[in-house]
Amino acid sequence: MNKPVPDPPVSDLTYQAAKSQATQVMDNLSGTILQYLDAEAPALRSSLLEAMSAQTDLLQALLAQMKALEAKA
Numbered sequence: 001m002n003k004p005v006p007d008p009p010v011s012d013l014t015y016q017a018a019k020s021q022a023t024q025v026m027d028n029l030s031g032t033i034l035q036y037l038d039a040e041a042p043a044l045r046s047s048l049l050e051a052m053s054a055q056t057d058l059l060q061a062l063l064a065q066m067k068a069l070e071a072k073a
Helices: 015-038 042-072
Strands: none
Touching: 015 042
16 A cells, blocks of 8 residues: 655755655645545545645655755755
8 A cells, every 4th residue: 555645754854855755745735635625525525634634744844854954054
């Protein structure tokens, strides 16, 4: 089974790797949002909301890593 999002960032994640993973998460989030908008079943909508929440949390962590690395540069 494929994971819906990449692994969480680690402290030694490079700027380019964080940027690449953030782009991937944004693409996945966009797809999940489209699925949510088309979904009618309450259980599916709830599941998709949970997925969007997890993807948003991961994206926030990746963007924080990028910001921290930019501050060091």
